[in-house]
Amino acid sequence: NSQSPGRQRRGAGVACVGSGLEIRVLVLDVNDNIPQFLRPHYHLEVEENKLPTGSLLTVRATDADSGPNGRVTYRLGKYTAAIFRMGSQTGQLSVTVPLDREQQDVHTISVLARDNGSPPLESLTTVSIRVHDQNDNAPAFVTPHFIFFIPENLPPLAHVGRIGVTDADEGENGGVEVRVVNTTAPFVMDNARGISTLKQTVSFSSMSTMQ
Numbered sequence: 609n610s611q612s613p614g615r616q617r618r619g620a621g622v623a624c625v626g627s628g629l630e631i632r633v634l635v636l637d638v639n640d641n642i643p644q645f646l647r648p649h650y651h652l653e654v655e656e657n658k659l660p661t662g663s664l665l666t667v668r669a670t671d672a673d674s675g676p677n678g679r680v681t682y683r684l685g686k687y688t689a690a691i692f693r694m695g696s697q698t699g700q701l702s703v704t705v706p707l708d709r710e711q712q713d714v715h716t717i718s719v720l721a722r723d724n725g726s727p728p729l730e731s732l733t734t735v736s737i738r739v740h741d742q743n744d745n746a747p748a749f750v751t752p753h754f755i756f757f758i759p760e761n762l763p764p765l766a767h768v769g770r771i772g773v774t775d776a777d778e779g780e781n782g783g784v785e786v787r788v789v790n791t792t793a794p795f796v797m798d799n800a801r802g803i804s805t806l807k808q809t810v811s812f813s814s815m816s817t818m819q
């Protein structure tokens with residue numbers, strides 16, 4: 609017929625739609641979603657001196673984009689202690705050595721989730737790890753010898769001096785009781801304060817140095 613090429617194409621298009629043509633619209637994904645951690649903060653408690661078998665915990669972030677724009681990998685913040693490891697694909701946090709509560713009782717770790725878009729988008733969560741105390745420190749005297757100078761003929765229960773003792777553990781594990789082993793010594797201990805007091809008068813003639 610005598611129709612122009614432009615009109616022909618339009619006509620053909622209408623006919624095709626009428627007969628069930630599928631029109632596919634390809635929408636290209638843009639990296640407009642930041643990876644979202646399932647939790648803004650993770651908390652866990654571990655036992656001192658025990659190396660956990662496997663991972664401490666698994667973090668997870670989702671990303672609503674498709675393809676590389678939604679593919680998430682994990683890493684630790686750059687100031688994280690070298691004893692911690694993160695599985696870049698798995699999100700599994702692990703530790704390579706047992707933790708020492710006396711060295712550090714709480715560890716706060718930054719974990720980043722980054723998608724594979726161009727440019728990539730990144731988000732952050734924190735993991736805090738509280739280390740439970742074990743009684744792994746013996747009490748120690750602050751000095752190997754205590755020397756107290758007291759006047760002769762002090763009355764009984766007079767203050768002699770303070771015995772300094774420390775124990776690096778926490779709570780009851782760090783509680784200390786001081787006893788006088790030599791039962792003939794003329795001292796008693798006030799345990800609550802670590803203070804040695806006289807239980808009888810001491811005269812210079814009887815003893816000048818007592819151990």
Ligand SMILES: [Ca+2]
Nearest residue numbers: 641673677723
């Ligand atoms: Ca994304």
Ligand SMILES: [Ca+2]
Nearest residue numbers: 708709710744
């Ligand atoms: Ca310890």
Ligand SMILES: [Ca+2]
Nearest residue numbers: 741742744777
């Ligand atoms: Ca301890």
Ligand SMILES: [Ca+2]
Nearest residue numbers: 745775777781
């Ligand atoms: Ca202790």
